[in-house]
Amino acid sequence: MDFEISKELRKEIDETREWGERQVRPAGLEADRNGAPLPVDHLYFRRYLEHGGGRTRWHGAGGKSSSGSSDGVVKSVILGEETSYWDRGMTIANPGVGLPEGIVLASSTEEQKQRFLGPFLEPDRPRWASFALTEPSGGSDTANFKTRARRDGKHWVLSGAKCFIGNASRADWILVQANADPDKGRAGQRAFFVEQGTPGLGGFKIEKKMGLKAYESTSFTLEECRIPENNLLGEGDRASEKPEQSDKNVKGYKSTMGTLNASRPGVAASAIGIARAALDESISFARANDLMKQIRVRDRLELFQRKLRAAWLMVLKSAWLADEGKPNIVEASMGKVYAAEIAQDIATLAMELLGVVGARGDHLIEKLYRDVKALNIVEGTGQIQRVIMGRQLVGLPR
Amino acid sequence: MIDFSLNEDLELIVDTIRSFSNERILPKIRVFESERRVDDDVCKEFAMASFDRLELPESLGGSGLGMLARVLVNEEMGAVDPGAALALDRLGPAFYVLDAFGGLKALSQFARPILETEGKRAVLVLESDSTFDVEHGRVSGAVPWIPSSRADLVVILSDTGARVVEHGSSLQPLRGSGLRAAGASSLRLEHAPVIAQWQDARKAAQALAKARLYAASLLLGVLRHSSEFSRNYAMNREAFGRPIAHHQGLAFLIVDMYTAVESVRLLVHDAALKIDRGEDGTQESAAAFVEAVEASRFIGPNGVQILGGHGFMQDYPVEKAMRESRALGLWMGGIDRARDDASKFLE
Numbered sequence: 001m002d003f004e005i006s007k008e009l010r011k012e013i014d015e016t017r018e019w020g021e022r023q024v025r026p027a028g029l030e031a032d033r034n035g036a037p038l039p040v041d042h043l044y045f046r047r048y049l050e051h052g053g054g055r056t057r058w059h060g061a062g063g064k065s066s067s068g069s070s071d072g073v074v075k076s077v078i079l080g081e082e083t084s085y086w087d088r089g090m091t092i093a094n095p096g097v098g099l100p101e102g103i104v105l106a107s108s109t110e111e112q113k114q115r116f117l118g119p120f121l122e123p124d125r126p127r128w129a130s131f132a133l134t135e136p137s138g139g140s141d142t143a144n145f146k147t148r149a150r151r152d153g154k155h156w157v158l159s160g161a162k163c164f165i166g167n168a169s170r171a172d173w174i175l176v177q178a179n180a181d182p183d184k185g186r187a188g189q190r191a192f193f194v195e196q197g198t199p200g201l202g203g204f205k206i207e208k209k210m211g212l213k214a215y216e217s218t219s220f221t222l223e224e225c226r227i228p229e230n231n232l233l234g235e236g237d238r239a240s241e242k243p244e245q246s247d248k249n250v251k252g253y254k255s256t257m258g259t260l261n262a263s264r265p266g267v268a269a270s271a272i273g274i275a276r277a278a279l280d281e282s283i284s285f286a287r288a289n290d291l292m293k294q295i296r297v298r299d300r301l302e303l304f305q306r307k308l309r310a311a312w313l314m315v316l317k318s319a320w321l322a323d324e325g326k327p328n329i330v331e332a333s334m335g336k337v338y339a340a341e342i343a344q345d346i347a348t349l350a351m352e353l354l355g356v357v358g359a360r361g362d363h364l365i366e367k368l369y370r371d372v373k374a375l376n377i378v379e380g381t382g383q384i385q386r387v388i389m390g391r392q393l394v395g396l397p398r
Numbered sequence: 399m400i401d402f403s404l405n406e407d408l409e410l411i412v413d414t415i416r417s418f419s420n421e422r423i424l425p426k427i428r429v430f431e432s433e434r435r436v437d438d439d440v441c442k443e444f445a446m447a448s449f450d451r452l453e454l455p456e457s458l459g460g461s462g463l464g465m466l467a468r469v470l471v472n473e474e475m476g477a478v479d480p481g482a483a484l485a486l487d488r489l490g491p492a493f494y495v496l497d498a499f500g501g502l503k504a505l506s507q508f509a510r511p512i513l514e515t516e517g518k519r520a521v522l523v524l525e526s527d528s529t530f531d532v533e534h535g536r537v538s539g540a541v542p543w544i545p546s547s548r549a550d551l552v553v554i555l556s557d558t559g560a561r562v563v564e565h566g567s568s569l570q571p572l573r574g575s576g577l578r579a580a581g582a583s584s585l586r587l588e589h590a591p592v593i594a595q596w597q598d599a600r601k602a603a604q605a606l607a608k609a610r611l612y613a614a615s616l617l618l619g620v621l622r623h624s625s626e627f628s629r630n631y632a633m634n635r636e637a638f639g640r641p642i643a644h645h646q647g648l649a650f651l652i653v654d655m656y657t658a659v660e661s662v663r664l665l666v667h668d669a670a671l672k673i674d675r676g677e678d679g680t681q682e683s684a685a686a687f688v689e690a691v692e693a694s695r696f697i698g699p700n701g702v703q704i705l706g707g708h709g710f711m712q713d714y715p716v717e718k719a720m721r722e723s724r725a726l727g728l729w730m731g732g733i734d735r736a737r738d739d740a741s742k743f744l745e
């Protein structure tokens with residue numbers, strides 16, 4: 001047993017920190033002040049590409065493709081936590097394949113990888129992709145999505161609406177979850193690549209959010225949106241078969257949910273990053289205002305430090321289990337809900353520490369307080385994480 | 399390198415102490431509790447397996463293990479009966495004070511004789527929990543509660559140093575709230591001659607850190623047991639046509655209890671690893687103790703709640719866990735002092 005971070009990884013954390021402090025934090029603050037996502041042509045995104053970001057983990061045709069993070073989940077979680085410390089919103093705003101990358105690597109055909117990940121190998125400009133699950137009528141009840149996919153000759157025709165989708169209006173393509181066979185319930189679900197500019201994809205509305213303003217969360221509609229048959233995720237030569245006859249497609253729902261399971265430690269780590277920023281800001285504030293001797297102030301800070309450490313170890317454990325190839329469903333959900341809720345508590349109590357200064361609306365802690373709330377909502381709410389744990393721990397029925 | 403696994407040696411120790419606790423202690427927890435003692439043959443077996451000298455250096459006939467081994471063993475024993483654990487581990491956390499200040503010499507002078515005589519016990523008391531006067535090398539004072547029915551060696555730890563007393567103490571039996579299998583007494587010292595004393599604030603802090611972790615790891619075991627017992631019960635008990643665990647109000651509570659136990663465990667292990675690496679660990683072990691005590695306020699009463707009226711009855715162990723966890727949280731200086739130390743990082 002060992003909870004220490006290796007020297008090599010420490011070096012990478014230092015580099016991430018330097019980039020975070022110089023580039024990420026200022027960009028995030030700018031977006032927050034403007035109350036709008038950073039525009040597509042923002043200089044930051046160019047710099048990010050020059051810095052080596054925005055690229056796919058896929059190694060190109062013939063290269064070995066990994067379905068997980070090539071360097072391991074522990075490492076990606078640790079570096080993700082550091083970036084989130086500087087600005088969580090920016091981690092999503094960053095160009096790159098982002099959230100759908102895991103599922104595409106795991107489930108797409110080689111041809112699809114070439115077509116959809118290829119442009120992200122050495123991107124000529126900042127490029128984004130997007131993953132659309134949530135619908136206006138509900139996001140938690142993933143088995144009950146209303147967006148439909150209908151077969152029409154060599155095409156699929158999608159109809160429905162999606163909401164709060166990260167980077168949707170600037171994405172090259174959106175991986176859209178839709179039901180191809182509603183009678184089958186969740187087993188009818190499939191994921192489709194919908195390319196930007198496809199007729200029928202439209203009605204983009206960039207939502208105004210409480211926090212995490214750096215990236216766009218966009219609602220859109222699919223009206224008789226016609227896409228080629230080989231845009232069905234995982235579907236190559238067998239496109240003419242009925243979806244349920246293809247092994248890969250039978251896993252449609254499962255592979256999507258599997259992706260969300262795998263990304264959970266990352267989301268949890270970003271909550272930790274935000275909370276750690278709130279802790280550091282609180283300590284600076286307490287020092288600057290001569291509050292350190294006050295017992296109530298000290299008690300709050302002690303609680304921040306302790307809970308943060310417990311949450312962080314929980315997240316690391318779930319990531320470590322993933323790297324070991326061991327089941328981590330309970331641990332990943334536990335880490336996510338615990339980290340998100342602790343982070344919210346910390347930001348909330350940190351506001352109390354600021355007193356009326358917090359009410360001015362211009363302190364970093366005030367921004368963190370708004371940003372962090374989303375972490376207990378996205379990629380499975382705190383309640384849904386408990387439902388998942390409950391299934392494992394007490395056999396809670398669906 | 400991040401690694402959450404246990405090595406084979408530690409796994410073996412955990413397996414052994416778990417079987418011992420389940421086979422030799424579990425069947426008699428209520429008997430030990432009402433008799434305020436653990437059977438002699440159980441004590442003998444515990445000593446035969448060298449569990450009573452887990453951290454004693456090998457040169458003194460001990461197993462020479464570190465803090466991680468200690469917290470693993472305590473979690474297992476705490477999960478069955480923390481009172482019995484205290485009764486069986488006759489040096490208890492007094493070991494840390496003797497070790498920190500007096501090293502091998504003090505251990506062979508004071509600890510060995512305890513282990514060599516059946517039934518003898520060393521107790522650690524904190525000056526902050528008591529009132530003491532020292533005059534001409536003699537100490538007088540009173541400790542309201544110790545979880546023991548004997549005090550063959552009294553080790554008194556203050557913020558700045560420690561004293562050892564062998565004679566001149568008297569015990570008054572108490573009912574005790576929890577940990578009754580260890581016994582429960584108030585302790586009086588009357589002009590008790592101090593046979594050894596040391597001054598060193600840093601060592602005092604180190605000893606206290608380990609003592610707190612000792613308590614926190616027993617508490618961890620109690621919390622695990624309460625949470626697991628009530629979880630199992632909830633899967634088998636039915637109300638409104640389904641297992642009570644399948645009502646979301648209870649399912650979420652059970653999930654949160656499970657999470658609270660894990661948070662305590664991770665902080666306990668974190669502190670133990672720090673100490674075993676030779677780092678100070680004062681802040682981390684204090685944090686682990688605070689976390690354990692806070693979790694006990696949540697888990698103790700809710701473990702009872704999940705069993706409803708049955709939880710309140712002594713036929714089930716959850717009421718015991720509620721009492722034991724409360725008592726353990728008051729021990730070793732309690733939560734307020736621990737919180738002070740856990741916020742040392744702010745200095």
Ligand SMILES: Cc1cc2nc3c(=O)[nH]c(=O)nc-3n(C[C@H](O)[C@H](O)[C@H](O)COP(=O)(O)OP(=O)(O)OC[C@H]3O[C@@H](n4cnc5c(N)ncnc54)[C@H](O)[C@@H]3O)c2cc1C
Nearest residue numbers: 131132133134138139140164165166374377378379381383
């Ligand atoms: C900033 C932000 C970014 C997002 N980005 C994306 C994105 O990129 N792609 C995407 O697809 N989605 C995205 N989402 C949407 C997000 O995933 C959903 O909001 C979330 O899954 C919850 O769905 P909902 O909003 O429809 O709430 P609902 O599902 O309507 O839930 C409402 C409430 O009911 C509770 N609830 C629901 N079911 C149960 C149950 N069985 N037991 C107990 N309680 C229950 C929920 O926990 C919640 O408190 C984003 C959301 C936000 C805030």
